[in-house]
Amino acid sequence: MSERIPLARPELGAREEELVAAVLRSGRLSLGPVGERFERELAAWLGVDDAVAVSSGTTALHLGVRALGWGDGDEVLTSPFSFVASANCLLYEGARPVFCDVDPVTLDLDPAAVEAAVGERSAGILPVHIFGFPAAMPELEAIAARRGLGILEDACEALGAVDSEGRKVGARGNLATFAFYANKQLTTGEGGMIVPSDPAVAARLRSERNQGRAPDMGWLDHGGLGFNYRLSDIAAAIGVAQMERLDAMLAARDALAARYESGLAGVEGVKTLPGSLGPERRSWFVYVVRLADEVDRDATIASLAEQGIASKAYLPCIHLFPHLREFGYGEGQFPVAEAAAAHSLALPFFPAMTESQVARVCESLAGSIR
Numbered sequence: 001m002s003e004r005i006p007l008a009r010p011e012l013g014a015r016e017e018e019l020v021a022a023v024l025r026s027g028r029l030s031l032g033p034v035g036e037r038f039e040r041e042l043a044a045w046l047g048v049d050d051a052v053a054v055s056s057g058t059t060a061l062h063l064g065v066r067a068l069g070w071g072d073g074d075e076v077l078t079s080p081f082s083f084v085a086s087a088n089c090l091l092y093e094g095a096r097p098v099f100c101d102v103d104p105v106t107l108d109l110d111p112a113a114v115e116a117a118v119g120e121r122s123a124g125i126l127p128v129h130i131f132g133f134p135a136a137m138p139e140l141e142a143i144a145a146r147r148g149l150g151i152l153e154d155a156c157e158a159l160g161a162v163d164s165e166g167r168k169v170g171a172r173g174n175l176a177t178f179a180f181y182a183n184k185q186l187t188t189g190e191g192g193m194i195v196p197s198d199p200a201v202a203a204r205l206r207s208e209r210n211q212g213r214a215p216d217m218g219w220l221d222h223g224g225l226g227f228n229y230r231l232s233d234i235a236a237a238i239g240v241a242q243m244e245r246l247d248a249m250l251a252a253r254d255a256l257a258a259r260y261e262s263g264l265a266g267v268e269g270v271k272t273l274p275g276s277l278g279p280e281r282r283s284w285f286v287y288v289v290r291l292a293d294e295v296d297r298d299a300t301i302a303s304l305a306e307q308g309i310a311s312k313a314y315l316p317c318i319h320l321f322p323h324l325r326e327f328g329y330g331e332g333q334f335p336v337a338e339a340a341a342a343h344s345l346a347l348p349f350f351p352a353m354t355e356s357q358v359a360r361v362c363e364s365l366a367g368s369i370r
């Protein structure tokens with residue numbers, strides 16, 4: 001059989017090795033200068049004043065929820081078509097996710113559905129820029145302003161996306177989170193970043209990620225409740241190395257998506273997702289296609305696997321997981337999200353993928369539609 005093509009693979013090289021080795025030699029494995037450098041460089045790249053590094057996208061979301069003061073009895077409007085962490089972060093603080101259906105084209109929160117779901121207990125909106133496509137932030141911000149709601153953007157899949165007003169996702173002044181797991185546009189292995197909305201929030205985030213310590217406090221001094229959500233300097237060193245190549249890696253993802261787009265044109269039963277609909281630009285995180293309703297997705301996945309090609313049903317709706325069904329959610333409530341979940345398929349996608357690998361995936365997929 002020809003070489004197996006995985007779904008994702010991180011881009012790691014000599015520069016990562018060099019910067020990680022430098023951290024090891026320095027003996028400053030945490031709370032050192034490399035962590036601060038990673039924060040500064042990502043903030044500068046985004047065009048924001050500050051960014052706070054944390055241990056994952058999930059912990060970034062958790063601190064964001066706390067910073068907004070969302071807790072017991074509060075309802076937060078969010079997307080059912082997401083990775084489960086965007087709802088779990090609300091549950092950690094006793095807030096309730098109120099799911100609203102998504103737009104059939106962008107697969108992001110539909111502002112009209114959000115508007116219709118705002119109620120007395122609504123405290124905020126948590127939009128998810130799913131698959132790197134920028135959510136309708138101007139519309140959602142208008143609803144939030146009218147109804148007095150806070151906003152936490154889950155940009156964990158969207159580093160490098162540009163919104164309909166030409167701004168990088170995460171740079172609108174809202175709290176916004178990024179994630180750096182190994183399949184992301186930029187990786188630190190495990191890691192995350194939160195863009196604070198102002199300096200006071202930044203100080204709170206830095207304290208809470210570090211067991212409630214203020215910068216001038218000793219190791220056994222704590223000004224309040226906190227967590228160990230720190231990012232190690234070893235992970236940050238990988239991030240700094242990745243920052244140097246971020247633009248090139250994003251461009252490689254764009255080129256790959258374009259190759260898929262032409263390779264899949266005319267393949268019966270397969271529809272590609274848009275990179276853009278107007279001025280906004282998707283940051284290609286995964287390459288997901290929509291199979292026609294009559295296609296047997298499981299059989300297609302099995303056939304691709306036989307040919308050495310990884311693929312995945314992507315994503316399941318999160319309101320249907322057992323712990324969210326406890327809130328009264330069930331099948332049929334969000335038809336657009338549920339249809340997307342039922343018919344979407346992720347294909348191999350990583351910057352080092354070659355032209356011939358993309359061609360092989362496209363050909364195999366065309367022959368695997370059942």
Ligand SMILES: Cc1ncc(COP(=O)(O)O)c(C=O)c1O
Binds near residue numbers: 128157
């Ligand atoms: C939309 C979304 N939110 C949150 C997360 C959580 O990030 P992490 O896995 O780093 O905790 C992810 C990561 O997969 C994600 O895709």
